[in-house]
């Protein structure tokens with residue numbers, strides 16, 4: 001018998017693993033994201049605790065299913081294309097954080113990530129000059145990996161690196 005994750009995802013391969021909420025609780029709900037643009041299955045599945053099933057406006061689901069597994073709250077299984085995952089990162093945190101909008105770069109991710117990296121680097125340098133210990137330092141190494149991967153055409157590595165950055169961004 002297929003698992004609920006296999007059924008809800010339309011038996012697609014997992015595209016990316018994300019941690020979108022910093023929460024120590026165990027999930028009690030498996031949130032089914034909106035349907036994929038093409039073909040069967042949900043765009044993403046999110047594991048949430050009771051507190052985070054309300055008020056998580058950035059991850060609007062199509063349905064909530066009970067979950068008695070052991071996944072941590074905030075774990076997201078992303079089944080979208082790499083381009084769609086990168087756009088999601090831009091929408092949810094990268095553009096708000098850096099002001100760099102993919103629409104202004106014709107969706108050329110190498111340029112987007114190059115610009116975003118420059119903005120974060122300048123901000124970290126300012127913090128260092130002011131004698132502050134900026135948490136941005138932790139993100140810069142991963143942004144650099146994402147930037148170079150996108151330049152080499154490897155959007156998978158870029159998306160994985162951004163997923164780590166997304167989690168770090170919750171501490172900023």
Ligand SMILES: [Zn+2]
Nearest residue numbers: 023049052073
């Ligand atoms: Zn939670």
